[in-house]
Amino acid sequence: MKRILVTGGAGFIGSNLCDRLIREGHDVICLDNYFTGRKDNIRHLIGHDHFELVRHDVINPYIAEVDEIYNLACPASPPAYQYDAVKTIKTSVLGAINMLGLAKYCKAKILQASTSEIYGDPIVHPQVESYWGNVNPIGIRSCYDEGKRCAETLFMDYHRQNGVRIKIIRIFNTYGPRMDPNDGRVISNFIMQALRNQDITIYGDGNQTRSFQYVDDLIEGMIRMMNTPDDFTGPVNLGNPGEFSMLELARKIIDLTGSRSKIVFKPLPSDDPRQRRPDISCAKDNLAGWTPKIQLEDGLKKTIAYFETYL
Ligand code: NAD
Numbered sequence: 001m002k003r004i005l006v007t008g009g010a011g012f013i014g015s016n017l018c019d020r021l022i023r024e025g026h027d028v029i030c031l032d033n034y035f036t037g038r039k040d041n042i043r044h045l046i047g048h049d050h051f052e053l054v055r056h057d058v059i060n061p062y063i064a065e066v067d068e069i070y071n072l073a074c075p076a077s078p079p080a081y082q083y084d085a086v087k088t089i090k091t092s093v094l095g096a097i098n099m100l101g102l103a104k105y106c107k108a109k110i111l112q113a114s115t116s117e118i119y120g121d122p123i124v125h126p127q128v129e130s131y132w133g134n135v136n137p138i139g140i141r142s143c144y145d146e147g148k149r150c151a152e153t154l155f156m157d158y159h160r161q162n163g164v165r166i167k168i169i170r171i172f173n174t175y176g177p178r179m180d181p182n183d184g185r186v187i188s189n190f191i192m193q194a195l196r197n198q199d200i201t202i203y204g205d206g207n208q209t210r211s212f213q214y215v216d217d218l219i220e221g222m223i224r225m226m227n228t229p230d231d232f233t234g235p236v237n238l239g240n241p242g243e244f245s246m247l248e249l250a251r252k253i254i255d256l257t258g259s260r261s262k263i264v265f266k267p268l269p270s271d272d273p274r275q276r277r278p279d280i281s282c283a284k285d286n287l288a289g290w291t292p293k294i295q296l297e298d299g300l301k302k303t304i305a306y307f308e309t310y311l
């Protein structure tokens with residue numbers, strides 16, 4: 001049994017990770033400031049002997065004796081991270097410094113939830129880990145993209161300079177139960193709109209693409225990554241290489257929900273990446289053949305069933 005700290009543990013991915021770690025018999029400390037996370041996501045774990053909940057903001061130092069840290073604290077949806085852009089950068093950068101400091105102090109292994117956003121609007125397609133990206137440093141997405149890029153730099157520097165055992169994963173668009181129905185990301189928006197027979201809002205012409213990964217596949221990859229030998233730091237892409245345009249996604253969701261919604265077109269936010277698809281060879285080679293198991297349609301059905309509980 002290990003003692004494991006999950007920052008951002010009350011969020012969508014964090015709460016699914018806490019469930020898995022508790023199931024495996026570990027002692028879990030879930031740390032969150034509830035900016036985008038919710039107690040409802042982890043309510044069923046409250047009172048469990050091996051689960052502790054801490055209200056804390058990662059921009060401030062935190063001390064606990066732990067064996068492993070999963071650093072997930074950061075808003076992930078564009079409206080949420082743009083709401084207070086300065087706070088978003090502080091969360092990524094000061095949060096990384098504080099958690100790396102903790103890892104150094106208690107000799108813990110630490111995993112950073114980085115993102116496909118570090119590739120920006122990518123010119124290389126599909127994206128391989130060796131690609132340095134095409135990121136606007138001064139746009140409305142920069143607080144998130146550059147914050148996450150700086151966090152990767154900090155991870156590598158703590159590793160080289162202080163021997164901290166680090167793991168970096170670059171997560172591609174992930175969806176599933178416990179996403180906030182109002183957080184503004186495309187899957188939650190389209191499903192909620194479809195279930196309510198409201199207009200489905202496509203930003204731009206809908207030809208931009210994303211690759212959607214079901215949350216269970218991601219969690220499996222995260223755990224395998226944490227358990228790799230110390231000399232393997234990543235970064236590693238974790239995503240599902242199936243690539244869909246937003247028009248295809250909207251049609252699929254209308255179909256699966258049997259909705260009467262119409263598709264409408266809204267302005268495309270600036271710096272919205274045109275295309276995104278992970279090259280997952282590195283994950284396959286280093287994470288014991290890891291590969292996503294749940295295809296979009298199956299994952300959407302489970303996610304639709306979850307969002308139906310909000311109607
Ligand atoms: P989420 O918004 O549901 O979860 C983020 C959690 O972090 C929330 O519980 C929030 O309250 C908490 N948090 C935010 N700022 C904090 C702070 N300063 N101190 C403490 N807690 C704070 O988003 P998610 O989709 O679960 O994303 C989790 C992590 O994975 C994030 O770091 C995100 O950047 C990364 N990621 C997610 C995706 C995705 O598609 N879901 C893709 C790439 C990377």
Ligand code: UDP
Pocket residue numbers: 077078173184185186187189190201202203204208210246268269272273
């Ligand atoms: N998007 C859309 N309609 C919405 C929400 C998002 O067409 O109601 C588009 C958005 O412009 C982007 C894609 O869907 O091109 C994915 O958006 P999301 O915010 O989920 O993730 P990210 O852009 O960070 O990959």
